[in-house]
Amino acid sequence: MKFTLRVWRQDNQFDKGRLVMYVVDDISPDMSFLEMLDVLNERLIKDGEEPIAFDHDCREGICGMCGLMINGNAHGPNKLTTTCQLHMRSFSENEAITIEPWRAKPFPVIKDLVVDRSSFDRIIESGGYISAPTGSAPDAHAVPVSKADADNAFEAAACIGCGACVAACPNGSGMLFTAAKTTHLGLLPQGQPERLTRALDMVETHDDLGFGGCTNSGECTAVCPKGIPLEAIGRLNRDVLKAATKLPARH
Template identity: 70%
Template structure:
């Protein structure tokens, strides 16, 4: 296969970026998208040029490192897939593709297709955890979890934090990511003690990181490689509203009313 790539090149966070066109030659349909870029980079290195920088790690679709826009779609045309698990058989010989990094104020470009997603780390630090004393592993089945909740919690926990939801959102909102992290813990008994503080803190951090507001459009759900569903956002909203009601009640009680 032979393809024409229009790739975003940007030297560093402060440099002005631009699109550069490359020819991808000697590509086979069973290569992954990242392997195709490896071939292009080999040639660039051979010519003494700077290779295209992109993030990647496991190349199995489970780590959340990779991801960029291919022809205006986060992770490319294949549903429920990361770019590392997208194969060249999804394209046709002679295709012309535009490759762009995630675009969001909260995800500044570091180099070429690599963006800084540490805003996600700070969201996790605000509430993506449970506080338990460490020690020996608890007995299996000591805490019972209804089957349905276990399944839903697992659906939410499948989030790999790649950032495609933010990239696809017309508002650059991080609601799907945040909601997945919140829901995963809220559906399990271990998540209950800090439930309302978590909802409040994690959403406050998300807002502080300058992500946009959710307008329930659903583009996030469409590109999510782990098919995280939009209703997790409603679940988080529910806890957020309950948290405010509880704060109000606690406030009244403290005021002796």
């Protein structure tokens, strides 16, 4: 197959950046999107042009490291699919494909298609955990968890932290990411003691980092490769509201 690519090239965070056109042919429909970029990069190296930098690691759709804006869609045209699991059979012959990095204020570009998503780690560090130091645990069967709660918690916990939700959101909001974690932990009995402070702390950090607010446009869940439901944000909002009424005021 043959494609015309327009790829975002940017030397470093200070560079203005530009779209550069490349034509690739001899692409097999069975190649993944990243393998197509590998092929292009091998050619660039041969031609003496620096290869395109992009993040990737497991290439199994689970580590969350890859993520490209493909023709304006986070992770490309297919639902529930990370960039590494997108295959060229999903595109048509001679298609023009524009490839850009995630664009959001809290995700500055490092080089080409690589962005800095460490703001997500800051959100988790501010409360996205259960305080259970090693060795302190009771027997695993001490507290039964209803299958429904366990399943719903799992569904939210499946978030891979790729950042597609932020890239797709017109406000650059990271609420789906934040809510996935508060929902996961907030549905489990072990997560109850810290539930309200967790929600409040994480949302506060989210806002401080420059992520935008949620206006329920739902773009996030539409591009989420793990299908985290919008409902998670509703749960988070309820917890934040409850925290505002139940916890002492903060300054």
